[in-house]
Ligand SMILES: NC(=O)C1=CN([C@@H]2O[C@H](COP(=O)(O)OP(=O)(O)OC[C@H]3O[C@@H](n4cnc5c(N)ncnc54)[C@H](OP(=O)(O)O)[C@@H]3O)[C@@H](O)[C@H]2O)C=CC1
């Protein structure tokens with residue numbers, strides 16, 4: 001059994017880890033932390049986990065994390081970078097669901113995240129946890145940087161086109177919409193029902209911190225820098241990301257065949273039949289990215305539609321997928337959920 005600790009287990013991605021790991025045949029959660037709710041039984045705070053999790057939250061200091069085999073940080077940015085080295089030295093493997101180890105370039109990270117990096121010596125060893133790109137490196141990793149939610153949906157959508165070199169990678173556009181759980185469980189005015197409900201707005205147009213992460217991943221695939229306009233929007237739904245991606249084709253290609261062959265062996269990426277329009281509810285609660293590729297009126301613009309559940313393939317599900325790779329488990333262990341509909 002893999003002994004698992006979750007730092008930040010009262011947040012949305014932490015609770016999602018608990019839900020997914022409850023059915024994992026080879027993992028057992030042994031430590032869950034919360035500073036504010038230390039002492040509270042998990043099932044008292046989250047009745048959905050009654051009968052599945054028999055633990056109480058403890059402070060990070062009391063949680064005996066070094067006795068775990070695997071620790072997930074489901075915490076805000078800037079926490080794991082100060083804790084990971086000590087755990088790694090004790091032989092614990094670490095997955096950070098936040099952004100501390102996602103950007104290779106320390107100065108770039110510090111610019112976008114507005115803080116000094118606490119563990120620059122770990123940046124080179126950290127593996128970016130997008131299995132569809134980095135599977136072999138993740139298998140051997142001790143520290144995994146779990147990708148952001150928007151970056152997962154956007155990269156999976158653009159990758160087949162970029163790898164095949166059939167688009168102009170200098171003029172990419174990613175028009176993305178997220179549900180409100182993407183903002184986390186902390187109390188914030190903009191996420192209140194009366195603010196976010198019955199409303200729709202863009203944000204971060206001048207520059208969102210996922211921009212350098214997406215650019216880094218796509219540039220690696222392209223072998224050269226890419227140009228990307230990324231505009232996130234907040235939609236009044238709870239879970240889900242819908243990314244509408246635009247690129248200019250530079251050569252005539254069978255796009256449907258290209259996407260189908262790129263993801264033929266990927267269990268968590270589903271390329272829909274030509275002409276499809278994927279819906280966020282078709283992946284609700286599941287670790288699946290569903291993709292459709294279009295070429296409107298046969299012109300030179302390719303439109304890719306990519307949907308994920310931000311809390312699953314966009315966070316906790318992808319983290320469990322990465323853990324499975326790191327520990328040699330079946331990649332689908334704990335991740336066989338059928339999406340919840342309606
Ligand atoms: N929500 C989403 O869709 C996605 C989130 N992420 C990232 O995952 C991380 C977690 O997100 P989410 O679950 O939404 O966040 P939440 O705000 O819902 O939860 C944060 C958790 O971290 C704990 N925490 C906060 N500060 C500290 C600290 N200084 N030390 C230890 N624990 C702390 C909180 O508990 P307490 O304060 O009681 O200790 C809480 O359990 C974030 O970095 C987020 O950006 C990534 C992809 C998608």
Ligand SMILES: CC(=O)N[C@@H](CCC(=O)OP(=O)(O)O)C(=O)O
Pocket residue numbers: 097098099147148149150178179180181182183184210232234
């Ligand atoms: C709707 C919403 O607010 N979404 C968050 C992104 C999700 C997130 O948690 O960011 P990371 O993946 O980098 O951790 C935002 O735009 O800040």
